[in-house]
Amino acid sequence: xxxxxIIYNSLTRKKETFEPINPPYVGLYxxxxxxxxxxxxxxxxxxxxxxxxxxxxxxxxxxxxYVRNITDVGHLENDADEGEDKxxxxxxxxxxxxxxxxxxxxxxxxxxxxxxxxxxxxxEPKASGHIIEQQEMVRNILQxxxxxxVNGSVYFDVEKYNQTHDYGKLSGRKLEDMQANTRQLxxxxxxxxxxxxxxWKKASPEHIMRWPSTWSNGFPGWHLECSAMxxxxxxxxxxxxxxxxxxxxxxxxxxIAQSTAANGKESVKYWMHNNMIxxxxxxxxxxxxNFITLDEFFSGNHKVLDKPYSPMTVRFFILQAHYRxxxxxxxxxxxxxxxxxxxxxxxxxxxxQLRAGKESTINIKPLKDNCYxxxxxDLNSPILIxxxxxxxxxxxxxxEGKENLNTNDLEQLKNLYHTFVYDILxxxxxxxxxxxxxxxxxxxxxxxxxxxxxxxxFDTADKIRDELTQKxxxxxxxxxxxxxxx
RNA sequence: GGUCGGUUGGCCGAGUGGCUAGGCACUGGUCUGCAAAACCACGUACGGCGGUUCGAAUCCGCCACCGACCUCCA
Numbered sequence: 353x354x355x356x357x358i359i360y361n362s363l364t365r366k367k368e369t370f371e372p373i374n375p376p377y378v379g380l381y382x383x384x385x386x387x388x389x390x391x392x393x394x395x396x397x398x399x400x401x402x403x404x405x406x407x408x409x410x411x412x413x414x415x416x417x418y419v420r421n422i423t424d425v426g427h428l429e430n431d432a433d434e435g436e437d438k439x440x441x442x443x444x445x446x447x448x449x450x451x452x453x454x455x456x457x458x459x460x461x462x463x464x465x466x467x468x469x470x471x472x473x474x475x476e477p478k479a480s481g482h483i484i485e486q487q488e489m490v491r492n493i494l495q496x497x498x499x500x501x502v503n504g505s506v507y508f509d510v511e512k513y514n515q516t517h518d519y520g521k522l523s524g525r526k527l528e529d530m531q532a533n534t535r536q537l538x539x540x541x542x543x544x545x546x547x548x549x550x551x552w553k554k555a556s557p558e559h560i561m562r563w564p565s566t567w568s569n570g571f572p573g574w575h576l577e578c579s580a581m582x583x584x585x586x587x588x589x590x591x592x593x594x595x596x597x598x599x600x601x602x603x604x605x606x607x608i609a610q611s612t613a614a615n616g617k618e619s620v621k622y623w624m625h626n627n628m629i630x631x632x633x634x635x636x637x638x639x640x641x642n643f644i645t646l647d648e649f650f651s652g653n654h655k656v657l658d659k660p661y662s663p664m665t666v667r668f669f670i671l672q673a674h675y676r677x678x679x680x681x682x683x684x685x686x687x688x689x690x691x692x693x694x695x696x697x698x699x700x701x702x703x704x705q706l707r708a709g710k711e712s713t714i715n716i717k718p719l720k721d722n723c724y725x726x727x728x729x730d731l732n733s734p735i736l737i738x739x740x741x742x743x744x745x746x747x748x749x750x751x752e753g754k755e756n757l758n759t760n761d762l763e764q765l766k767n768l769y770h771t772f773v774y775d776i777l778x779x780x781x782x783x784x785x786x787x788x789x790x791x792x793x794x795x796x797x798x799x800x801x802x803x804x805x806x807x808x809x810f811d812t813a814d815k816i817r818d819e820l821t822q823k824x825x826x827x828x829x830x831x832x833x834x835x836x837x838x
Numbered sequence: 839g840g841u842c843g844g845u846u847g848g849c850c851g852a853g854u855g856g857c858u859a860g861g862c863a864c865u866g867g868u869c870u871g872c873a874a875a876a877c878c879a880c881g882u883a884c885g886g887c888g889g890u891u892c893g894a895a896u897c898c899g900c901c902a903c904c905g906a907c908c909u910c911c912a
Contacts, residue, residue, distance in 0.1 A: 385912070398912045438910075523907075529840055530908075574910085596912035601841095603911090626912075627843090633904065637911055672861070673851060678844080678905075685850045688862035695861085698876085734852050738860035748877060810871060817873085828875045835875085 355412050359592075360676060360730045362600065362623040363522055367730055372591050373621060378414045379590030380406065381582040381620075383599055384476070386423040387457035388442045391464045392643035393666070393681060394596075394629050394636045400667055400778075401626040401675040401731075402594045403470045407776050408727055419585045420473040421578060422461075424454040424480045425561050425571055437571065440560045450561050454480070464646040467663035469778045475585050479577035483563045486572040486580040489614050490551045490565075498613035502542040504554035504568025510547050513609055522608055522623060523601035549606050551576055575606035582619065583611065593620040597627050598635075626675045631656075633680065644681070658683040661690065662782050668693040671733045671777055696737075696773060697781060699744040702751055703769055709756030716757070716764050719743060723772050736772060743769060794825060798834050805829075 357370040372378045382402045385395055402420075409416045424439055443450040465472075479486075490506050493499040498513045499506050510519050514527050530547050550573035555562040562569045572580075582590060588611070595604065604623065611619035628635045636643045644654050652660030661669075669689035673679040719739060726735035743765070749755040757765060773779050797816060804812040817827050820836075828835045 383912075386910085392912090394912050396912085401912095524841060525908075526841090597843095598907070598911055601907060602909090628906070628912075630905080635906070635911090639909090639911060669850090677851080680850080682850075684862080688850060690862090692861045695876095732852080734861095735859070738852070741860055745878095752877075805871080808871075814872080821874090826875075829870070829873085830876095 357408075357412065357728050358730055359622055359624060362625050363620075365524075368622065370622065372414065373589060376413060376415050378409055378416045378592070379586035380409070380416055380418045380592045380594070381578070381586055381590065382418070382420045382473070382593075383578060383595035383603070384420040384422050385461055386438060387454050387461060388438045389457065389638065390645040390647060391461050392636065392638070392645045393649065394643060395461075396464075396468060396646060396666060397629055397670055397675075397679075398594065398596050398626045399465055399470045400468060400670045402624075403778060404671065404675075404731055404733060404776070405592070405594070405624070406471060406473075407778055408731065411771070411776055417475070417586065418471075418473040419475045419477065419582065421581055422454075422458055422476060422478045423574070423577065424451075424458075424478050425483075425577075437559065437561050443560065451480075454478070460647075464663075467650065468646070468667050469663070469780055471778075477581045477585065479572070479581070480561075482577065482581050482584065483572065485584050486576045487552070487563075487565050489576060489580045489583070489610065490567075490572070492614040493551060493610060496613050496616070498609075499551055500544065501567055504570060505542060505550060506552040506567055507543050507548040508551055508606070508609060508613070509544065510549070510609070511545055513613060517609070517612055519609055520605065522605050525601065525605075549573060549575060549602065551610070575603055575610060578603070579607045579610040579614070579619070582607075583615065588615045588617060589619055589621070591620075592622045592624060594624040594626070597625040598637075600625055627678045629670075629681060630678050631681045636681065656683075658687075661686050664779060664782055665690040665693055668696075668777075668779060672737060674730075674732060674734055676730075692741075693779065695744060696740060697779065699747045700769060700773055703747050703766055706747070706750050706757075706762060708759040708762040710758065711756060712758045712761045713755045714746065714757065716761050716768070719746070720764070720768050723768065727772075727776065733777065736777070740769070740772060794820070794836060798827070798836060802834060 358367050359370050360366070361368045380402070382398060385391060402418075406416060406418050425437060437450075439450050439453055443453050448456075462472075490499065493508065494501070494506065497509075499508050501507075511527070513519055520526055520530070527547070531545075552565060552567055552570055552572055554568035554570040559571070561571055563571060582593065593604070593607075608619070628637075630636060631642050631644070634640065634642065644656065646663075646666070648654040648657065649661045649666055650663060652658075665686060669686055670679065672689055672692070719742065722739045722742075723736055726732045726739060729735070746755065746765075747769075750757060797820070801813050801816040804810075804816070820827060824838060826837050
């Protein structure tokens with residue numbers, strides 16, 4: 353096993369050798385969803401990207417604590433005084449309790465992620481369950497002098513922080529530029545500067561989600577939850593923080609500032625950001641309204657979808673692009689992924705049935721090295737997949753007896769294939785929904801058809817085939833039998 | 839406007855200063871009662887214009903176009 357993992361660090365904008373702060377332990381924090389709507393294709397990207405990372409780190413024998421939060425409070429609509437929590441707003445519209453909305457969409461999110469074979473994180477903390485910790489952090493930042501209180505709200509003093517630290521180091525921004533470019537929004541009179549951000553916000557009378565504090569009845573600012581929860585579960589310094597590129601500024605920039613201000617040191621060693629999924633060249637996003645939910649993909653129930661796409665197809669589609677590239681959705685691309693995936697999984701089945709020969713005519717080692725090399729190079733899943741397709745070609749040659757492997761090498765190939773396809777890429781066969789009785793009946797019918805064929809009664813044979821095909825059952829004639837699938 | 843990134847063959851999508859990823863589609867072939875499926879074979883593409891170099895799609899400059907972030911966002 354080649355453990356020389358290199359990852360691209362957004363903070364330094366370079367590929368760096370991954371060295372955990374405290375090996376063999378690895379702390380991984382990823383920004384999870386805000387649960388006020390169904391997950392769409394865009395949400396699958398970070399989930400799958402960091403699932404790949406999580407799986408690979410575990411494969412490399414690291415002891416990983418993976419924390420992915422659920423944001424259920426604190427997203428101000430527009431940072432204005434009247435700013436209303438997104439969760440609360442949705443709740444009002446549907447006449448539900450805020451926590452009811454949270455629970456509902458959290459469950460739906462879990463169902464989608466399970467379908468995509470995304471492993472559950474070690475800890476999945478909710479912001480609403482960590483108000484105390486967030487208040488503690490606000491207190492720490494106030495104490496260190498990098499925040500100020502106005503009318504029951506507490507804001508982070510960006511200018512003061514920037515005098516001794518570098519606000520903008522992650523996003524590559526300079527404070528002077530931001531001064532000129534920050535949008536003028538309403539209700540910002542309280543802040544010293546427009547780019548200051550809320551740590552604690554006093555709740556307006558109609559605001560439902562609120563908690564008592566020394567400053568006011570209110571709620572924490574959005575950026576605070578990740579800082580507070582990552583510190584609580586991974587410590588003041590931890591290894592990897594991930595999330596979507598769109599969170600880089602301001603969210604992650606603010607996290608750095610908060611953690612540094614509160615703890616006096618940099619919290620994150622490696623920042624990793626996945627790129628966006630686009631549709632017609634544009635980012636698929638909640639606010640643009642051009643998103644397709646995962647359920648819609650799975651059911652095919654959306655006007656731009658030609659057909660349903662299975663969770664594994666979606667997963668494979670995402671893995672076929674490198675996580676730092678944008679990936680453009682299209683029916684054509686999805687269908688190409690669907691077929692490619694099918695070939696990969698079928699070859700896996702063929703591999704299980706291969707028998708070893710006396711001597712190996714091919715060397716497995718380069719293939720193995722290539723697979724590790726691809727993953728070690730900043731999780732290059734598309735390259736890994738390319739190598740796995742080389743393995744597919746090999747498997748077919750072995751099946752046809754054009755090449756041979758001895759017992760040991762064949763075992764190695766099986767292990768390799770299983771490890772990378774199923775364990776690391778997290779691909780799996782789709783569950784079939786047919787009952788045993790149905791299977792038996794189809795087998796019976798096809799046995800009759802086989803007899804008809806033997807008697808050269810092709811009319812009957814074709815009739816059976818046509819009718820079964822109409823029912824969605826694919827029949828493949830083999831040398832002296834048949835195969836079928838729904 | 840500021841900051842950052844992208845432009846690769848019919849589609850998707852890697853990558854690198856010289857050794858033409860990969861998938862899908864197309865086409866041809868093998869197999870088959872026929873068909874389907876499988877399998878095999880198959881394309882020298884890198885936005886435009888200059889420059890550096892023995893050699894650039896890969897480095898540099900300019901231009902064009904597209905996008906992300908700057909406001910909630912995965």
